[in-house]
């Protein structure tokens with residue numbers, strides 16, 4: 150049985166529907182992520198799980214029992230707030246001890262568990278400090294320790310890394326994964342950063358305007374977005390107008406504007422004649438001067454000219470214009486040091502990709 | 513370099529006038545008072561000369577007589593104790609009444625808070641004496657308040673009480689006049705609290721009572737301290753309210769000091785009383801500071 154079950158939950162503010170019929174299940178021990186653009190209802194949903202807000206419709210169940218009428222302080226669910234919300238008048242130790250105090254745990258036991266929690270976030274030396282004496286990353290760790298110390302069934306994290314700089318963010322991501330693995334507590338994590346979601350989660354629910362657009366594992370979400378919103382939101386993707394020409398069990402055949410016939414992975418449910426978009430990731434598109442040396446069965450080929458490129462250190466993204474004006478992006482890793490690009494603007498190139506990649510989206 | 517000197521000039525220009533003002537009108541009079549407390553009174557009030565001969569029968573020079581006299585008669589110490597008791601009680605009542613009010617204002621929708629604060633300070637718009645006279649009328653023996661109370665007491669076979677001209681009336685007056693001084697610093701403090709802290713506390717298992725005592729209350733201590741100081745100290749020196757609302761036995765330090773200058777015309781004794789008051793208040797402040805620091809230290813442990 151799922152640890153947390155969200156059943157058709159709706160939350161309205163006046164005429165505005167912030168959460169619009171969300172249903173999902175979170176399994177015990179899972180690192181579950183709610184991903185979506187700002188204002189899509191992630192925090193609203195999280196507040197309902199924590200108990201600070203009630204759904205207008207639907208129900209939330211923990212271990213199969215409805216959470217309705219259970220106030221936040223009695224739910225075995227703790228939250229790590231984006232602003233950390235550490236108690237400014239309490240030291241690190243006192244902050245972490247707070248939930249244990251509230252649960253009337255014996256003092257000796259409090260002492261032991263606080264030390265254990267602080268050790269797990271590598272903060273044992275800062276015990277006596279007050280929150281304002283800590284750096285952002287350290288505050289973050291205190292908030293985590295405080296959320297975990299009383300071993301809740303569920304830990305909710307609302308953009309906990311949002312206030313950290315990029316480098317610290319990456320460090321904390323790794324720590325979060327390890328921490329979650331070690332303590333075995335179920336995490337429901339909220340973010341609007343797709344990279345963070347992909348890096349951390351077992352499963353991701355992509356939300357948009359209060360609805361769940363797709364719920365999947367990171368690699369499936371990235372590889373097989375179900376619609377344009379998800380494809381666009383997760384990573385970079387080329388979108389080309391396309392029509393289904395033939396739909397077989399071994400592959401899908403498309404007529405793509407500016408490219409012509411394109412073979413893609415099979416989508417048997419897609420009827421012939423359907424109009425939509427063919428989506429393919431820049432890193433799946435090979436690029437070569439004149440013609441791409443066919444190292445593999447790259448069945449889809451098209452010629453174009455380099456329009457522009459963007460060097461970002463590890464890779465360079467090339468913007469290629471096809472003969473009919475359609476634009477495609479292709480990505481090359483910069484394995485040769487000291488070289489920002491392989492092509493100049495205006496160079497004629499060939500683009501190619503395999504029939505195993507890309508996805509046809511009709512919505 | 514020129515920038516630094518310009519900065520220094522600005523600093524002096526800004527801090528100069530208030531410093532000068534305080535030196536002239538606070539420090540100088542205080543020193544004069546300290547000196548006066550060691551002198552003899554003049555025959556017709558004021559001070560006897562410090563050097564040279566005075567009028568016939570006048571002692572001149574410096575003396576500890578004022579201090580000796582103060583300590584020799586228990587009545588003065590008693591008035592001190594009583595004044596501190598009244599000030600403490602008034603401060604406590606103010607705190608108990610102001611805290612919920614300040615909390616209510618701080619938790620109200622933003623747009624309504626300014627109006628509520630305005631209502632709190634509205635009494636200041638009318639003259640202080642007029643308001644105290646209004647209290648006299650309200651507490652008078654023929655008024656509804658007194659008659660209904662005495663009626664109720666009679667039902668239980670108890671004797672009549674007088675509301676006006678009593679310690680009760682003094683405390684009522686003190687609380688009434690000083691309540692806003694407690695509400696404002698408390699509100700200013702409470703309004704700054706991050707509401708996320710209460711959410712966090714509740715999320716971590718604290719019920720309403722625990723959220724108040726573990727989060728709101730400790731964070732509001734600075735507001736409590738400044739509000740208490742703003743009530744306690746003026747109440748200690750207040751003479752108009754005991755004069756108007758108190759009975760003959762409700763003399764407080766303020767009245768005593770005022771009498772020395774405007775009644776008995778014994779300036780040295782008045783100065784000495786005033787200095788004793790300052791010293792005792794500072795002593796209390798020092799103890800309070802020590803206690804709050806120890807509190808902070810224990811919080812950390």
Ligand SMILES: Nc1ncnc2c1ncn2[C@@H]1O[C@H](COP(=O)(O)OP(=O)(O)OP(=O)(O)O)[C@@H](O)[C@H]1O
Nearest residue numbers: 162165167185186187188189190191192193194341
């Ligand atoms: N108490 C409220 N009253 C009215 N509208 C609200 C309230 N809370 C949230 N909303 C609206 O609901 C929508 C969803 O808000 P929510 O905070 O859940 O977004 P979010 O996905 O967490 O966004 P972000 O990534 O910016 O934090 C927003 O448009 C917001 O304006």
Ligand SMILES: [Mg+2]
Nearest residue numbers: 191192193307
């Ligand atoms: Mg949010």
